Amino acid sequence: MTGSANIAALLHRTAGARPDAPAVCEGAAVLRDYRQLAGRARAVGAALRHTYGLAPGDRVALAMRNTPCYPEVLFGVWWAGLVATPMNARLHPKEFAQQIDDCGARVCVATGELAGALREQGLGATVLTTVETLVRRAGQVPAGPPAEVRPGDPAWLFYTSGTTGRPKGATLTHRNVAAATECALTDIGPGIDAAFLHIAPLSHAGGLFGLATVARGRPQVFPRDGVVDAHTLDEALRAFGPAVFFAVPTMLRRLLDPALLPDGLLDRVHHVLYGGAPMYTADLRAAVARFGAERLWQGYGQGETPATITHLRPEDHTGTYDEALGRRLASVGRVRTGVEVRIVDADGVPVPPGTTGEVTVRGETVMAGYWNDPGATARALRGGWLHTGDLGRFDVDGYLTLVDRAKDLIIAGGSNIYPREVEEALLRHPAVAEAAVVGAPDPEWGELPVAFVVAVDGCPVTAAELEGHCLGELGRFKRPRAYRFVPALPKNSYGKVLKTELTGPIRPVPDAERERG
Structure with a gap:
């Protein structure tokens, strides 16, 4: 990817190259093509800047479940040179308020079912409930490229927590997000070149992987009314499959049940990207048996280097020597493109294969630091490496196996x-x-x-x-x-x-x- 440093340039370029291609879909319906999506993103950005008085670098919180308007809000924030703070839609209102206060957002875009509870928190941010209002207030916005930003400017605040229990905003710059997208395009390759069915929250890895399919000019598909069940999966996959989707292990296990995903729909599944939590080997073998190794890809990462530490490729999910295959399936794969990964001891000294230590990462995908927390930043990025707090070991073939989490994360x-x-x-x-x-x-x-x-x-x-x-x-x-x-x-x-x-x-x-x- 070349050109503007603004990550919104992904959408701008695709809208120029494939303006009539389906961009946002719900159920079996195409709601917007890429020309329309880019136009609405420009309008959202213009309204945030001119109607609500935000300046480049200001933060916009997103308290949104997965809806077809999510991409235009996310790209609209970036188009205007603002910083997106997507939040887990399952948070308690008090937790939303804490993150909004921490990042200093002046505007929070919320889906309707969350807006009332947020307003009761007495936020300093204006809570907006409909994108149509933003688009209408923007009026006619002249066509043009996204705002100029520097590669090191913040783009996405990804809230995570440490051992203190206080959520911290991992500051992902435009360079970080672009590098993570390029990493996905390179490492997943044809696996990402399909319609993307959003069954996982866009506030996390699902949204980040979705950026790669925007770069490819593929449809972003939302199950009707945000419901993931047998009917909505059937409808979306028959209309837009074969489709790729990201699933956490819990959802992947559910998709093994033909009652949710019938055998007759398996040929409408292009690839399954999975990660976000440990996957039991027995469940993974069942996934291989059901979907086929050629459709499965696992990514391991953290919010501080989103899904870009190691990966288990389709070819790693199969083999003839059972003991070796078992070791691979119990691992999180090999190092991703564009990053370096070391296992170090308590003094930060690299250890040899087979030795357990802390997983550390260096590369363009690693965050700039934690938002307004220089102490935590210094601890996490000491020596120029991200110290993940995860304990693991490499084998002689370069596969990383995680053995514990030093941060007691559940x-x-x-x-x-x-x-x-x-x-x-x-x-x-x-x-x-x-x-x-x-x-x-x-x-x-x-x-x-x-x-x-x-x-x-x-x-x-x-x-x-x-x-x-x-x-x-x-x-x-x-x-x-x-x-x-x-x-x-x-x-x-x-x-x-x-x-x-x-x-x-x-x-x-x-x-x-x-x-x-």
Whole structure:
């Protein structure tokens, strides 16, 4: 990719080269071609600049579920030289407010079902609920290229959390996003050259992979009404397949069920890109059996270097020597194009193959730093390498296997859950003296959070009470699924909780008050 540094140039170039190609589709209908998508993105950007007074570099928060208007908002923000802050639509309103406050966004574009709760948070940002209003207020916008930006200017704030539990905005520059897109085009190749069916949130890897299909001039397809079920998959795949999609392991496991994706539709699946959480080898073998190795591609990354650390290619999913194939399927693949990956010891010294250490990454895809957090930036990027906090080892063939996560991250169905955030929410309950949250293996979700709780003397508390409390503090997907009430938490001589010793019977939330997922 050459030309303007603005990542919106992807859309501008495609609109010039393939103006009549389908760009945004819902169900079986084409809503906009690339000429229309570019025009609406220009209008969104113009309204943000001139109607709402935003200046280049200002942040625009996106509290949006997957809808056909998502691409024009995202590209409209960039077209105007602004910084997009896409947020997980499953967050609690308080969590939305925290991220909006942290990045200093003056405008938040929200889908209707989220807007009311956001306005109740007393935000400093204006909450906009309809893109049509933005387009109408912009009026006639002359055709022209996206705003000039420098390659190192921020484009996307990708909120992630560390061991402190405080979400941090990984600052992805226009150079970072362009490099990640080029990496996808190179490493996935023909696998990305198809209609992209959005069944995963555009606020995360699904949106980043979607940029590569915009560069290819392919349709962005949304299941009707944002619902992913047998009917909507059938409708979209028959209209626009063979299609490529990104799926977290939870969704990939569900797609193994012919009730959701019938055998007759398998030839409408072009490629399945998957990642975002650990994948059990047995499930992966089942995916190979159902989709075929030639359709599967896995990416491993973090928000700080989005999906651009290693990859497991289609040819890595097959083989005749079972033991070697098993090792590959248990790995996250080989190093991606354009990045360097090292395994280092506690002193930052590279270790040989077969030795476990921390995964570190260097390259054009690595973030500029954390938004307004120089201390965390210095720790994460020390020595010029991104220190991921993941522990792993390379084998002699260059395949990386992850063995642990130093940050205690819990990944449930592809969504990150940080124990410290959940622990802090529990500690805000007056009957909780101490709390520790760990991940427990789950056959459907990969992992689910379990809370170990020490109650305040004389203040008994139940799992159902804590369930209700957490639902008032956190996104539903972050709440503990089970509790163990203990007299004390195991600690070392420095007072640090020894989470490896947190075992034993747990008390699930009563079924009547428990909704999984």
